[in-house]
Amino acid sequence: MGKKNLISITDFTKEEIIRITELAADFEQNPNQPLLKGKVVASLFFEPSTRTRLSFESAINRLGARVIGFSDTSNTSVTKGETFHDTIMTISNYCDMIVMRHSLEGAPRYASEISKVPVVNAGDGANQHPSQTLLDLYSIKKTQGTLNGINIMMIGDLKYGRTVHSLLQALSHFETHFTFVAPPELEMPQEYKLFLQEKGLNFVEKREIDDAINEADIVYMTRVQRERFTDPMEYERVKNAYILRNSMLKDTKPNMRILHPLPRVNEIAADVDSNPKAYYFNQTENGVYTRMAIISYLLGVKK
Amino acid sequence: MAQDKIMEVRAIENGTVVDHIPADCLFKIIKILQLDKETHRITFGTNLESKRMGTKAIIKINDRYCQQEEINRIAIVAPMAVVNIIKDYKVTEKLKVVVPDQIEGFVRCANPKCITNNEPMQTAFKVIKGNDGEIALKCRYCEKITHQDQIEILK
Ligand SMILES: [Zn+2]
Helix, strand or coil, X not given: CCCCCECCHHHCCHHHHHHHHHHHHHHHHCCCCCCCCCCEEEEEECCCCHHHHHHHHHHXXXXXXXXXXXXXXXXXXXXXXXXXXXXXXXXXXXXXXXXXXXXXXXXXXXXXXXXXXXXXXXXXXXCCCHHHHHHHHHHHHHHHCCCCCCEEEEECCCCCXXXXXXXXXXXXXXXXXXXXXXXXXXXXXXXXXXXXXXXXXXXXXXXXXXXHHHHCCEEEECCCCXXXXXXXXXXXXXXXXXXXXXXXXXXXXXXXXXXXXXXCXXXXXXXXXXXXXXXXXXXXXXXXXXXXXXXXXXXXXXX | CCHHHHHHXXXXXXXXXXXXXXXXXXXHHHHHCCHHHCCCCEEEXXXXXXXXXXXXXXXXXXXXXXXXXXXXXXXXXXXXXXXXXXXXXXXXXXXXXXXXXXXXXXXXXXXXXXHHHCCCCCCEEEEEECCCCCEEXXXXXXXXXXXXXXXXXXX
16 A cells, blocks of 8 residues: 555545544544554654644653654754755655644645655645544544434634534535524635535534524634724624533534634633533543544554 | 738748637747747738638748647647648648647646645646636646636746
8 A cells, every 4th residue: 555644634534533442442442453563654743743743742742653753843954944845855765654733724735745644634725624623523423322413503703713624524524504694794605605505414504503503513603803804893793692501502412512623712712611511621532542543544553 | 812911921831820810819829839930931910800700810831731730739729720731832731739638748837835836847737618708727637727828828
């Protein structure tokens, strides 16, 4: 088998997505499996992201591999004007896998063309963040028992939020029912709505969080950021419409769970945190098992 | 049909004639075919009358026979262009431009945050053909769409 990368969620088939969630469940049962003893994984954070980096590095350590790399580029040859091509070419000689985050979109895809070893995208600008998507899917499967036929309500910034786009693409394999709740400025882009239509999937669009929340199995929250609005008045007008409050949850389904890619700002009121349906902090723990699954699958130690 | 139009720009003995170019695309096609680096004699006509298109442009390149592959690049901006190969003042071959599935290296990605706009590297796109004949380019790297009216030809 040739070198396998994970750059975009569309690089994985439906079967591979399912397999990753199964492997993640296995790692959750047995978190310390030194399957990668003697291996070296490079963790290249051209753009800092402490949360994602530590989650990956925890996964690498639990698999028994060693980590090399950097958490920002201030002290590296990158600042000395070396091309990205040369940096990746060199580092791929030192390691068995590269995990990278970059502010420029497409950098990980380009790296995968240069590198001799597999590349995992840990986020490239507004483009893709596939390990986040897979951990979202694992969280859905774990809490709902299945990925099939889920009713999901996505709330907030559906235009720029890369996590909702990747999650939508992945869930399109599983006969998902979508409800989109967003202001006109931040609604789901046309290309994703067309994508769903081509796949024969239904979706409903709403401007506010209404009774439809009582049908949802998953409520997926995103940040509504002030800087996304051309008109600040418009932001002031809509910002409160996309805050989830505990009072909205009283008639929701017992199996319903609230997900959020974190960090949150104020889009989930603090009184929701103690509700058993709040799942966003458990989600982060699932991230480590999901990343163990991704790394071991790409390196071929788990099939 | 084309008799009177050909007269507007002098006929060539041998070479390639690119006809039915939308007038506003002439300079993009000059770049795509790298005619600015061409040493053969070239004649251009633009804002010519066209029954089919209103106005059009035409390019005549002496003593150079364009290949199908370079002609297909034109399709990205002018899918309705027609290319005639001329030998001894006669059209010996009529080439239809075919919209390719992939293109590499000569169009800029419209996304300023794309790696291709920040590193010395080639661009690459998947060509998406809409039902309305419109073309869009999906970047292999940043996965963003460059729409037909955003297409900028790289040097
Ligand atoms: Zn691009």
